[in-house]
Amino acid sequence: MDEDAPEKVGYRRSAGSARGEARRRELLERVTDEVGANGLVDFSLRRAARAAGTTHKVLLYYFDGPEDLLTQAVLQLRERRIDRSLAAADLADSTLAGRVRAMWPVLVGDESWVLDQAIGLAMYDSARYAELARTASVRYLPALISICPPDWPDERKHQVSEFILAVLRGFLIEWRTSGDGPGIESGFAALSRALDHEEART
Incomplete structure (x- = not known):
């Protein structure tokens, strides 16, 4: 057949x-x-x-059906974005702050607007597209955990990664809604100080 x-x-x-x-x-x-x-x-x-x-x-x-196909395509885009983000982090300096900073250009890259649309769609019509939002944390959190210092306890990696994820989401919303580059750079400076302080107390 x-x-x-x-x-x-x-x-x-x-x-x-x-x-x-x-x-x-x-x-x-x-x-x-x-x-x-x-x-x-x-x-x-x-x-x-x-x-x-x-x-x-x-x-x-x-x-x-179309919802399934669209969801699968968005998940595929997200996987590509995560893979590129981790590759950028691997090329950065050895600090956690440096690795997170290196991921940012990928997070706001060419396909980022589509993934932002997907989150908006999940919020607007959660009955049909809730999976688009649920899977975001499920996939991004392990990626962030993987770039934390390997000698940290699992609980600490998880807590710090949750913090990073929340801050980056805020930056992404700011980027998409206002385009305030200088404000985001100031935010990254504060995030870097916080991560450097966290890493220094190891």
Whole structure:
């Protein structure tokens, strides 16, 4: 049978097939690229199908409708952002403050506006898109924990990472709503002092 035959709805039906899963990932990558470039407004299966070079019926074979496909694409964008952030942190100096500071240009990079739209969508229509907001902390928190000094106890890593995440979210909102670069830089100076103080008491 043709792997693209849209006879059933839901990609989970093809999860047992390596070929089917590879096809699903290929389609998702193409849709994710399109969402990253054009945002979430007016997203539809037909728009996604054009980007993926297929039909909306084929997408319905691999995904559980437009909300599922959009959620999967946003999660994919978020994973890309986290991976790039950690790569930037790895190239920074050895201090926690330096690693956090190095992540910032990635967090406000080209696709950041789309991820901001996703959080807004989750707040506006939580019944349909709550997962977009829930998964943000679930994914970003472990990334921040991973850049904390390795000799810190787990509880301390978690507490400091929660603090960093909350502050960065505030900076992101400020960046998106006011574009106050100097104000954010002042905030980063204060955040760096706090993190340097925390690290110095090790």
